Amino acid sequence: MKSKKILFALLCVIFIVAGCANQSSNGKIVEGKVNVVTTFYPIYEFAKQIGGENANVINLLPTGVEPHDWTPKSQDMMNTSKAQLFLYNGAGLEGWVPDFLQGLNKNSKVKSVQVSKGINLITTEEVDDHDHGNADHSNTHIDPHTWVSPKSAMIMADNIKNSYVEVDPSHKQQYEARYQELVSKLKALDQKYETELAKVTRKDIVVSHQAFGYLCRDYGLTQHAIMGLSPDAEPRAQDLVQLAKTVKQDNIKYIFFEQLVSDKLAKTLANETGVKTLVLNPVEGLTKEQVKAGEDYFSIMDKNLQNLLLALQ
Structure with missing residues (x-):
């Protein structure tokens, strides 16, 4: 009886889990800097830290919005078409990216970079529940939440730094220096997690x-x-x-x-x-x-x- 009571209480709230607002960012392109468009917060923060005064970083995802269900608007496409770099996580987080890139201005020279590249990705079995008399069945999905581990975040930071150097080699030294600062903080965080959780x-x-x-x-x-x-x-x-x-x-x-x-x-x-x-x-x-x-x-x-x-x- 106890387990049935728990089940009923949990099922009662399944259908009222909050949805996501579909808003858009207000970033603007700045002449004379490397314009970088990022898809969500962790990439934005790392890109800002590495880019410093040489970069103008625009984050697509507005404050307070959860990224899984968000989709971009036409203004986001216009900004990205004029940018030098488009940084996205990949690993299945932003399902809208392929269509988004295809929709950019044909003259756009923006370089798109999947910042999770090189991370040993986790695959997981998720059961899809179909309520139409069909049996449940498992589908394999890639876990996109790479940045939640400082170890993976270091690989992402390296990919971001390399993308800056590729589009703006004249400021390589500055990008390398700021990247080293960021990585030293990530290494310290990693060490703290290892030591404490052990x-x-x-x-x-x-x-x-x-x-x-x-x-x-x-x-x-x-x-x-x-x-x-x-x-x-x-x-x-x-x-x-x-x-x-x-x-x-x-x-x-x-x-x-x-x-x-x-x-x-x-x-x-x-x-x-x-x-x-x-x-x-x-x-x-x-x-x-x-x-x-x-x-x-x-x-x-x-x-x-x-x-x-x-x-x-």
Whole structure:
């Protein structure tokens, strides 16, 4: 009876998970600089740090918007047509990119770069649930959440630096110097994650959205996700019941949720299993409050580590 009650409570909130606003950025092309268009926040931050005063970086994804379901508008296409670099994650994150690139101005000289190139990508089985009398079936998907691990973020930073040098070789020295600064911060973050997470005895985390595969692989953890690779991928009834059992059997104390998607499922599961919730941020974008507070990739990843250590103690 208890598992049925948990299932009912969870299913009641599946259909009210928040959707994403389809807004557009307001960046403008600047003459005399390398104009760079990025698809979402982590690439934008790394591109700004490496580009410095030599670059004008425009981020397509507006503040507070989750990237999985966002699609660009005509102004985004116009800006990108005039830019020198278009940096996107790839690995299946931005499904709109092929059509977007085909739609650019025919005279555009923009160089498109997949910044996840060279990362050992994770493939995962996701079950597609069809409610039409058909059996469920598994599809293999690539996990696109590369940037959530500092180890992968270093490879992304290297790809971004190389793309700057290719389109603007006259400022190679400056790009290299700023890249080294960024990598030294990423190495320090990586070392901190390795050292601190090696001390914990618990290794299992329950998350709302399957966004932490690279983080878990690189630092010896295992994620159990309520939803799939996309935060609006609906969980199946039997998976929710199994997850509730896992929480109880493994004596899990916290369920993680994130800020750019609805926390209703995570909080319902936490209530039904008698555990607490904490934020684990996949750093897909910043909220307006985080921008005002001066938060960045590094401050958020530091908070993530503190919350992981609290949950795994």
